[in-house]
Amino acid sequence: MSIKSIGGSASEYDATDSDFLTPNAPPSCYHSGSILNSGDDRDLVTINCSSMERWLIIRNHARLTNKTSTGVYNYVRTGGSNQALRDFNSMPGKTIYRGDGIMTRTSNGLTITYYPQSSSGQVPTLAFPHNKKRTDKIRYEK
Known part of the structure:
Protein backbone atom coordinates (compact mmCIF):
# COMPACT_ATOMS: atom_id res chain seq x y z
CA MET A 1 0.00 0.00 0.00
CA SER A 2 1.32 3.45 -0.77
CA ILE A 3 0.32 7.02 -0.06
CA LYS A 4 0.82 9.59 -2.79
CA SER A 5 0.47 13.35 -2.54
CA ILE A 6 -2.00 15.04 -4.86
CA GLY A 7 -0.76 18.63 -4.51
CA GLY A 8 2.91 19.37 -4.00
CA SER A 9 5.72 16.87 -3.94
CA ALA A 10 4.85 13.21 -3.97
CA SER A 11 5.89 11.29 -0.93
CA GLU A 12 5.73 7.54 -0.52
CA TYR A 13 5.15 5.89 2.83
CA ASP A 14 5.83 2.32 3.78
CA ALA A 15 2.40 1.20 4.91
CA THR A 16 3.22 -2.36 5.88
CA ASP A 17 1.89 -1.39 9.28
CA SER A 18 -1.31 0.20 8.00
CA ASP A 19 -2.95 0.47 11.43
CA PHE A 20 -2.17 4.18 11.37
CA LEU A 21 -4.18 4.56 8.14
CA THR A 22 -7.28 2.42 8.34
CA PRO A 23 -8.90 3.24 11.70
CA ASN A 24 -10.24 6.55 10.37
CA ALA A 25 -10.74 5.50 6.75
CA PRO A 26 -14.25 4.82 5.48
CA PRO A 27 -15.09 1.10 5.26
CA SER A 28 -14.92 1.17 1.50
CA CYS A 29 -11.71 -0.20 0.02
CA TYR A 30 -9.09 -1.19 2.59
CA HIS A 31 -7.48 -3.61 0.14
CA SER A 32 -7.39 -1.30 -2.89
CA GLY A 33 -3.65 -0.78 -2.81
CA SER A 34 -3.44 3.00 -2.63
CA ILE A 35 -4.57 5.95 -0.60
CA LEU A 36 -4.18 9.43 -2.05
CA ASN A 37 -3.22 12.17 0.38
CA SER A 38 -3.61 15.88 -0.38
CA GLY A 39 -0.35 17.80 0.01
CA ASP A 40 -2.14 20.78 1.54
CA ASP A 41 -4.43 18.94 3.96
CA ARG A 42 -2.81 15.85 5.49
CA ASP A 43 -6.20 14.77 6.91
CA LEU A 44 -7.89 14.68 3.48
CA VAL A 45 -7.54 11.27 1.83
CA THR A 46 -9.25 9.60 -1.09
CA ILE A 47 -9.55 5.83 -1.13
CA ASN A 48 -9.05 4.43 -4.63
CA CYS A 49 -11.29 1.44 -5.23
CA SER A 50 -11.17 -0.95 -8.11
CA SER A 51 -14.53 -1.39 -9.78
CA MET A 52 -14.78 -4.97 -8.52
CA GLU A 53 -13.98 -3.98 -4.92
CA ARG A 54 -16.59 -1.24 -4.97
CA TRP A 55 -19.18 -3.52 -6.61
CA LEU A 56 -18.71 -6.18 -3.95
CA ILE A 57 -19.36 -3.58 -1.24
CA ILE A 58 -22.54 -2.45 -3.01
CA ARG A 59 -23.69 -6.03 -3.61
CA ASN A 60 -23.18 -6.95 0.04
CA HIS A 61 -26.08 -4.61 0.87
CA ALA A 62 -28.42 -6.49 -1.46
CA ARG A 63 -30.22 -9.84 -1.06
CA LEU A 64 -29.81 -12.61 -3.64
CA THR A 65 -33.21 -13.60 -5.04
CA ASN A 66 -32.32 -16.12 -7.75
CA LYS A 67 -29.73 -17.34 -10.25
CA THR A 68 -30.60 -17.99 -13.89
CA SER A 69 -29.25 -20.72 -16.14
CA THR A 70 -27.60 -18.00 -18.26
CA GLY A 71 -25.42 -16.82 -15.38
CA VAL A 72 -27.43 -13.84 -14.15
CA TYR A 73 -27.48 -13.43 -10.38
CA ASN A 74 -30.48 -11.30 -9.39
CA TYR A 75 -30.43 -9.27 -6.20
CA VAL A 76 -32.87 -6.87 -4.57
CA ARG A 77 -32.17 -3.79 -2.46
CA THR A 78 -34.42 -1.08 -1.06
CA GLY A 79 -34.03 2.63 -1.72
CA GLY A 80 -35.44 3.03 -5.23
CA SER A 81 -33.82 5.27 -7.80
CA ASN A 82 -32.08 7.48 -5.20
CA GLN A 83 -30.11 4.53 -3.80
CA ALA A 84 -29.45 3.10 -7.27
CA THR A 104 -22.66 3.40 -18.03
CA ARG A 105 -19.32 3.74 -16.26
CA THR A 106 -16.24 1.75 -17.24
CA SER A 107 -13.18 1.15 -15.10
CA ASN A 108 -10.53 -1.57 -15.35
CA GLY A 109 -12.37 -2.99 -18.39
CA LEU A 110 -15.58 -3.59 -16.41
CA THR A 111 -18.75 -1.64 -17.19
CA ILE A 112 -21.58 -0.98 -14.75
CA THR A 113 -24.92 -0.07 -16.33
CA TYR A 114 -27.76 1.88 -14.73
CA TYR A 115 -31.24 1.19 -16.09
CA PRO A 116 -34.00 3.52 -14.82
CA GLN A 117 -36.47 0.63 -15.28
CA SER A 118 -35.78 -3.08 -15.39
CA SER A 119 -37.11 -5.23 -18.22
CA SER A 120 -38.84 -7.45 -15.65
CA GLY A 121 -40.45 -4.62 -13.67
CA GLN A 122 -40.61 -0.90 -13.13
CA VAL A 123 -37.69 -0.59 -10.72
CA PRO A 124 -34.21 0.84 -11.38
CA ARG A 134 -21.72 -14.22 -14.56
CA THR A 135 -23.57 -10.92 -14.43
CA ASP A 136 -24.94 -9.46 -11.21
CA LYS A 137 -28.13 -7.37 -11.34
CA ILE A 138 -29.49 -5.41 -8.39
CA ARG A 139 -33.11 -4.27 -8.58
CA TYR A 140 -33.86 -1.29 -6.35
CA GLU A 141 -37.33 -1.45 -4.79
CA LYS A 142 -38.83 1.51 -2.93
Missing part, protein backbone atom coordinates in the same frame (compact mmCIF):
# COMPACT_ATOMS: atom_id res chain seq x y z
CA LEU A 85 -27.98 6.40 -8.42
CA ARG A 86 -25.90 6.75 -5.22
CA ASP A 87 -24.47 3.27 -5.81
CA PHE A 88 -23.89 3.95 -9.52
CA ASN A 89 -22.14 7.25 -8.78
CA SER A 90 -19.90 5.61 -6.17
CA MET A 91 -18.37 3.38 -8.87
CA PRO A 92 -15.13 4.53 -10.53
CA GLY A 93 -15.12 5.69 -14.13
CA LYS A 94 -16.60 8.40 -16.32
CA THR A 95 -20.38 8.44 -16.83
CA ILE A 96 -21.62 8.01 -20.40
CA TYR A 97 -25.27 8.76 -21.14
CA ARG A 98 -26.78 6.16 -23.51
CA GLY A 99 -30.29 7.62 -23.91
CA ASP A 100 -33.61 6.74 -22.27
CA GLY A 101 -31.98 7.34 -18.88
CA ILE A 102 -29.46 4.51 -19.32
CA MET A 103 -25.94 5.34 -18.11
CA THR A 125 -31.47 -1.74 -11.91
CA LEU A 126 -27.69 -1.86 -11.84
CA ALA A 127 -25.99 -4.55 -13.92
CA PHE A 128 -22.33 -5.48 -13.46
CA PRO A 129 -20.31 -8.24 -15.17
CA HIS A 130 -18.92 -10.17 -12.21
CA ASN A 131 -16.85 -12.27 -14.61
CA LYS A 132 -17.15 -13.68 -18.16
CA LYS A 133 -19.77 -16.24 -17.12
Whole structure:
Protein backbone atom coordinates (compact mmCIF):
# COMPACT_ATOMS: atom_id res chain seq x y z
CA MET A 1 0.00 0.00 0.00
CA SER A 2 1.32 3.45 -0.77
CA ILE A 3 0.32 7.02 -0.06
CA LYS A 4 0.82 9.59 -2.79
CA SER A 5 0.47 13.35 -2.54
CA ILE A 6 -2.00 15.04 -4.86
CA GLY A 7 -0.76 18.63 -4.51
CA GLY A 8 2.91 19.37 -4.00
CA SER A 9 5.72 16.87 -3.94
CA ALA A 10 4.85 13.21 -3.97
CA SER A 11 5.89 11.29 -0.93
CA GLU A 12 5.73 7.54 -0.52
CA TYR A 13 5.15 5.89 2.83
CA ASP A 14 5.83 2.32 3.78
CA ALA A 15 2.40 1.20 4.91
CA THR A 16 3.22 -2.36 5.88
CA ASP A 17 1.89 -1.39 9.28
CA SER A 18 -1.31 0.20 8.00
CA ASP A 19 -2.95 0.47 11.43
CA PHE A 20 -2.17 4.18 11.37
CA LEU A 21 -4.18 4.56 8.14
CA THR A 22 -7.28 2.42 8.34
CA PRO A 23 -8.90 3.24 11.70
CA ASN A 24 -10.24 6.55 10.37
CA ALA A 25 -10.74 5.50 6.75
CA PRO A 26 -14.25 4.82 5.48
CA PRO A 27 -15.09 1.10 5.26
CA SER A 28 -14.92 1.17 1.50
CA CYS A 29 -11.71 -0.20 0.02
CA TYR A 30 -9.09 -1.19 2.59
CA HIS A 31 -7.48 -3.61 0.14
CA SER A 32 -7.39 -1.30 -2.89
CA GLY A 33 -3.65 -0.78 -2.81
CA SER A 34 -3.44 3.00 -2.63
CA ILE A 35 -4.57 5.95 -0.60
CA LEU A 36 -4.18 9.43 -2.05
CA ASN A 37 -3.22 12.17 0.38
CA SER A 38 -3.61 15.88 -0.38
CA GLY A 39 -0.35 17.80 0.01
CA ASP A 40 -2.14 20.78 1.54
CA ASP A 41 -4.43 18.94 3.96
CA ARG A 42 -2.81 15.85 5.49
CA ASP A 43 -6.20 14.77 6.91
CA LEU A 44 -7.89 14.68 3.48
CA VAL A 45 -7.54 11.27 1.83
CA THR A 46 -9.25 9.60 -1.09
CA ILE A 47 -9.55 5.83 -1.13
CA ASN A 48 -9.05 4.43 -4.63
CA CYS A 49 -11.29 1.44 -5.23
CA SER A 50 -11.17 -0.95 -8.11
CA SER A 51 -14.53 -1.39 -9.78
CA MET A 52 -14.78 -4.97 -8.52
CA GLU A 53 -13.98 -3.98 -4.92
CA ARG A 54 -16.59 -1.24 -4.97
CA TRP A 55 -19.18 -3.52 -6.61
CA LEU A 56 -18.71 -6.18 -3.95
CA ILE A 57 -19.36 -3.58 -1.24
CA ILE A 58 -22.54 -2.45 -3.01
CA ARG A 59 -23.69 -6.03 -3.61
CA ASN A 60 -23.18 -6.95 0.04
CA HIS A 61 -26.08 -4.61 0.87
CA ALA A 62 -28.42 -6.49 -1.46
CA ARG A 63 -30.22 -9.84 -1.06
CA LEU A 64 -29.81 -12.61 -3.64
CA THR A 65 -33.21 -13.60 -5.04
CA ASN A 66 -32.32 -16.12 -7.75
CA LYS A 67 -29.73 -17.34 -10.25
CA THR A 68 -30.60 -17.99 -13.89
CA SER A 69 -29.25 -20.72 -16.14
CA THR A 70 -27.60 -18.00 -18.26
CA GLY A 71 -25.42 -16.82 -15.38
CA VAL A 72 -27.43 -13.84 -14.15
CA TYR A 73 -27.48 -13.43 -10.38
CA ASN A 74 -30.48 -11.30 -9.39
CA TYR A 75 -30.43 -9.27 -6.20
CA VAL A 76 -32.87 -6.87 -4.57
CA ARG A 77 -32.17 -3.79 -2.46
CA THR A 78 -34.42 -1.08 -1.06
CA GLY A 79 -34.03 2.63 -1.72
CA GLY A 80 -35.44 3.03 -5.23
CA SER A 81 -33.82 5.27 -7.80
CA ASN A 82 -32.08 7.48 -5.20
CA GLN A 83 -30.11 4.53 -3.80
CA ALA A 84 -29.45 3.10 -7.27
CA LEU A 85 -27.98 6.40 -8.42
CA ARG A 86 -25.90 6.75 -5.22
CA ASP A 87 -24.47 3.27 -5.81
CA PHE A 88 -23.89 3.95 -9.52
CA ASN A 89 -22.14 7.25 -8.78
CA SER A 90 -19.90 5.61 -6.17
CA MET A 91 -18.37 3.38 -8.87
CA PRO A 92 -15.13 4.53 -10.53
CA GLY A 93 -15.12 5.69 -14.13
CA LYS A 94 -16.60 8.40 -16.32
CA THR A 95 -20.38 8.44 -16.83
CA ILE A 96 -21.62 8.01 -20.40
CA TYR A 97 -25.27 8.76 -21.14
CA ARG A 98 -26.78 6.16 -23.51
CA GLY A 99 -30.29 7.62 -23.91
CA ASP A 100 -33.61 6.74 -22.27
CA GLY A 101 -31.98 7.34 -18.88
CA ILE A 102 -29.46 4.51 -19.32
CA MET A 103 -25.94 5.34 -18.11
CA THR A 104 -22.66 3.40 -18.03
CA ARG A 105 -19.32 3.74 -16.26
CA THR A 106 -16.24 1.75 -17.24
CA SER A 107 -13.18 1.15 -15.10
CA ASN A 108 -10.53 -1.57 -15.35
CA GLY A 109 -12.37 -2.99 -18.39
CA LEU A 110 -15.58 -3.59 -16.41
CA THR A 111 -18.75 -1.64 -17.19
CA ILE A 112 -21.58 -0.98 -14.75
CA THR A 113 -24.92 -0.07 -16.33
CA TYR A 114 -27.76 1.88 -14.73
CA TYR A 115 -31.24 1.19 -16.09
CA PRO A 116 -34.00 3.52 -14.82
CA GLN A 117 -36.47 0.63 -15.28
CA SER A 118 -35.78 -3.08 -15.39
CA SER A 119 -37.11 -5.23 -18.22
CA SER A 120 -38.84 -7.45 -15.65
CA GLY A 121 -40.45 -4.62 -13.67
CA GLN A 122 -40.61 -0.90 -13.13
CA VAL A 123 -37.69 -0.59 -10.72
CA PRO A 124 -34.21 0.84 -11.38
CA THR A 125 -31.47 -1.74 -11.91
CA LEU A 126 -27.69 -1.86 -11.84
CA ALA A 127 -25.99 -4.55 -13.92
CA PHE A 128 -22.33 -5.48 -13.46
CA PRO A 129 -20.31 -8.24 -15.17
CA HIS A 130 -18.92 -10.17 -12.21
CA ASN A 131 -16.85 -12.27 -14.61
CA LYS A 132 -17.15 -13.68 -18.16
CA LYS A 133 -19.77 -16.24 -17.12
CA ARG A 134 -21.72 -14.22 -14.56
CA THR A 135 -23.57 -10.92 -14.43
CA ASP A 136 -24.94 -9.46 -11.21
CA LYS A 137 -28.13 -7.37 -11.34
CA ILE A 138 -29.49 -5.41 -8.39
CA ARG A 139 -33.11 -4.27 -8.58
CA TYR A 140 -33.86 -1.29 -6.35
CA GLU A 141 -37.33 -1.45 -4.79
CA LYS A 142 -38.83 1.51 -2.93
